[in-house]
Amino acid sequence: MRSSERLERLPPYLFAELERKVAAKKAAGVDVISLGIGDPDMPTPADTIGALARAAADPGTHRYPSNRGRPELREAFARFYERRFGVDLDPGTEVVPALGAKEAVFNLNLAFLDPATAALAADPGYPVYTGGPLLAGAEAVLMPLLPERGFAPDLGAISAADRERARLMFLNYPNNPTGAVVPDGLFEEAVEFARANDVLMVHDASYTETTYDGYVAPSFLATPGAKDVGIEVFSLSKGWNMTGWRTGALVGNAEALEAYWKLKTNIDSGMFEAVQLAAAEALETGPPPAMSEVYKRRRDLVCSALAEIGVDIDPPRATIYVWAPVPAGHTSESFCELVLEESGVVVSPGGAYGPNGEGFFRISLTIDDDRLAEAVERLRSNMGG
Numbered sequence: 001m002r003s004s005e006r007l008e009r010l011p012p013y014l015f016a017e018l019e020r021k022v023a024a025k026k027a028a029g030v031d032v033i034s035l036g037i038g039d040p041d042m043p044t045p046a047d048t049i050g051a052l053a054r055a056a057a058d059p060g061t062h063r064y065p066s067n068r069g070r071p072e073l074r075e076a077f078a079r080f081y082e083r084r085f086g087v088d089l090d091p092g093t094e095v096v097p098a099l100g101a102k103e104a105v106f107n108l109n110l111a112f113l114d115p116a117t118a119a120l121a122a123d124p125g126y127p128v129y130t131g132g133p134l135l136a137g138a139e140a141v142l143m144p145l146l147p148e149r150g151f152a153p154d155l156g157a158i159s160a161a162d163r164e165r166a167r168l169m170f171l172n173y174p175n176n177p178t179g180a181v182v183p184d185g186l187f188e189e190a191v192e193f194a195r196a197n198d199v200l201m202v203h204d205a206s207y208t209e210t211t212y213d214g215y216v217a218p219s220f221l222a223t224p225g226a227k228d229v230g231i232e233v234f235s236l237s238k239g240w241n242m243t244g245w246r247t248g249a250l251v252g253n254a255e256a257l258e259a260y261w262k263l264k265t266n267i268d269s270g271m272f273e274a275v276q277l278a279a280a281e282a283l284e285t286g287p288p289p290a291m292s293e294v295y296k297r298r299r300d301l302v303c304s305a306l307a308e309i310g311v312d313i314d315p316p317r318a319t320i321y322v323w324a325p326v327p328a329g330h331t332s333e334s335f336c337e338l339v340l341e342e343s344g345v346v347v348s349p350g351g352a353y354g355p356n357g358e359g360f361f362r363i364s365l366t367i368d369d370d371r372l373a374e375a376v377e378r379l380r381s382n383m384g385g
């Protein structure tokens, strides 16, 4: 059997070795606590589940959906964007449902890239920004996100050759894995860059609804001129505790959405219409308001425990992650192995998100308070001093 060259171009899976070690620990009877994965632990709001049950009982939802989506869902996205972000969207041409942000990001690569072209991708970043271009037969050009720049890429540092071959740029604020919120002026600069270099700007808005301390995350599309050069990927996964539902949308530039839609009609047959109707109701209600309080409490728990073992960081104002430097003398991999070995706690090595993630580790806040408290207590007693 021979798999495709396309598949072989993917880099080795950096979590594989860690996963093997976790499995060995568990087999040896260790009570392993995983702070590795960003998957909300709380249930989807009850009203949304009720809406799904009602819609699923209606035979009108049982047939093939269309990739354009039900008008109820497209209109709900448009109303949500107006209310939440002050962004005006035409539900007919500027909204297309997606089976989650991951599907949208991946398929945009197929819709816009050819061999010898590239996507500009944040480093560290969500792995699909680099895996997607490779699977599309193109290249990913990494844009370092450095703490001293507030984790904003330096667009001025992108070479003429890379500007020439780039067709897409992926940005993501609030940011996974760094927890950074969008630095002042970056979205305006991105619009200018996209216009000057004929690049489609793709903003991944997966974490706009997961913010604390009064911070309100903007939509990229609220930036003047953004809709002329860009689109936004919106997801209900993190903000509404709906990762299992596979619900999101691409919104913004109509011409870009037309290309995505044309591709999608050849790949999948859209989102179950009962899920679409439930997602429409979830958008009308808004994200569960208690969520940010829960994550804020967990964030404070983690940040104070880290401070006690000598890791000082600015507490993030958004996302479900804490991104922290590894102690001196460690690589991100050696530190994550040590934490697993000494404390039975899994954290993610920063290097898994790109070369500039090296030297950091990521803690996910998606575990109940008691287990999280136990995990940080183990870190404190095993690694303190």
Ligand SMILES: *Cc1c(COP(=O)(O)O)cnc(C)c1O
Pocket (backbone or CB within 6 Å): 038, 099, 100, 101, 102, 103, 126, 172, 176, 204, 206, 235, 236, 237, 238, 243, 246, 247, 248
């Ligand atoms: C979790 C995550 C996604 C995936 O979202 P889905 O809508 O569940 O596919 C996309 N982008 C980023 C940055 C994420 O962290």
